[in-house]
Amino acid sequence: MPSNLTEKDRADLVAFLDGELDADASEALEAKLARDPAARAEVDQLRRTWELLDFLPRPEPSGNFTHRTIERLGPERTAPQPKRRPFALPRWAFGVGWAASVALAVAGGYVGLTLLLGSGTPRNEPTEKDLVRDLRVIENKRLYDLVEDIEFLKDLDHPDLFGEEPHGS
Amino acid sequence: MAVTGESSGQLALRDPDVRLMYRVRDDEAGAFAELVERYQHRLVAVMHHLVGNLTEAEDLAQEVFLRVYRARKKYLARSKFSTWLFTIANNLALNSLRARQRKPVVPLRTTDSGPLGPRPAEQLVRDPGSGPMQRIQREELAELIQQALAGLNERQRVAVVLNKFEDMNYVEIAEVMGLTTKGVKSLLSRARVNLRAALSSYIYMDGAPVPVPEGDEE
Numbered sequence: 316m317p318s319n320l321t322e323k324d325r326a327d328l329v330a331f332l333d334g335e336l337d338a339d340a341s342e343a344l345e346a347k348l349a350r351d352p353a354a355r356a357e358v359d360q361l362r363r364t365w366e367l368l369d370f371l372p373r374p375e376p377s378g379n380f381t382h383r384t385i386e387r388l389g390p391e392r393t394a395p396q397p398k399r400r401p402f403a404l405p406r407w408a409f410g411v412g413w414a415a416s417v418a419l420a421v422a423g424g425y426v427g428l429t430l431l432l433g434s435g436t437p438r439n440e441p442t443e444k445d446l447v448r449d450l451r452v453i454e455n456k457r458l459y460d461l462v463e464d465i466e467f468l469k470d471l472d473h474p475d476l477f478g479e480e481p482h483g484s
Numbered sequence: 485m486a487v488t489g490e491s492s493g494q495l496a497l498r499d500p501d502v503r504l505m506y507r508v509r510d511d512e513a514g515a516f517a518e519l520v521e522r523y524q525h526r527l528v529a530v531m532h533h534l535v536g537n538l539t540e541a542e543d544l545a546q547e548v549f550l551r552v553y554r555a556r557k558k559y560l561a562r563s564k565f566s567t568w569l570f571t572i573a574n575n576l577a578l579n580s581l582r583a584r585q586r587k588p589v590v591p592l593r594t595t596d597s598g599p600l601g602p603r604p605a606e607q608l609v610r611d612p613g614s615g616p617m618q619r620i621q622r623e624e625l626a627e628l629i630q631q632a633l634a635g636l637n638e639r640q641r642v643a644v645v646l647n648k649f650e651d652m653n654y655v656e657i658a659e660v661m662g663l664t665t666k667g668v669k670s671l672l673s674r675a676r677v678n679l680r681a682a683l684s685s686y687i688y689m690d691g692a693p694v695p696v697p698e699g700d701e702e
Binding site: 322325326328329330333335360361363364365367368370371372373374375376377380381383384385387388391 | 516517520521524525528529532533538541542545546549550553554622623625626629630633644647648649653654669670672673676677679680683684686687688
């Protein structure tokens, strides 16, 4: 007696055998199989046909398969390289990096501090050190004001201008 | 299996073959050879089931590995490594089978016995009551099954081989073949009905009782 399975029923049946049918559909199919002996016979035939495929040999590749495959790569094959580490840098680069970081931090601190203290000593106002260095000039400032320029001052210092004092006078 | 929402890194953690492929991508010494060693048996067996010839199966399997190597720098895991590998294998096998169709080789039919008389398998069909499992050799049965498999169209054959021998579920087969799971279900259903038709004479050779519908019992 031929089964009354439709193409969809048959697809469900195969999926059922493959364990691919969801629980509800499986339950419905099992109920149908219980009522339909022809369908049960068909399930059995499909299952047995599938099991026949186990008789197919499973040939092994030749012993040198890997070697031949790699040989076929020929010039495409790149030379083996050591394992690449992510972000691998030479050791000295870390030292340079640290030094650069410290220098940047110092420079940044100096600039920041200068800006922060910007309202302190004005750049054109002499410091105490400047005053000590220029003390003699400051003491004679009144005289220097009378001098027109530095060349005139040098001329005054020239011995020919006033003559040499006689020795022993 | 298609894995959606899973990052490449997560896949690498879960699938050791993805990690191996990343080592191939990074040109790590010996990684490619390890990959070939790991997959050659499965790949050659699948190709043999598809093309029915060991030499051709090995050539195709090698070509799959070469393509994997050439594509290594672009490799990014989106699914299991084996799914990607068998997608390449599927494309190559289908191309090969279609090329063969364009240059058809006339197969020798089992009924073309020639002057030496019927082969044991043919004898089995002609003389079903003579204890066929005792007479027929396993290799001959395998040959008949291989012919039945070769009688399927290429897509049915690929689906059957992946399902039966690679134990792939419908979702994985769909991804490899670029189909929907519904399409795979339909493909496998038709394939199994065709196989049953081709092998109906050999299904109950092991002496198991043929199920008789209840209406025919009397």
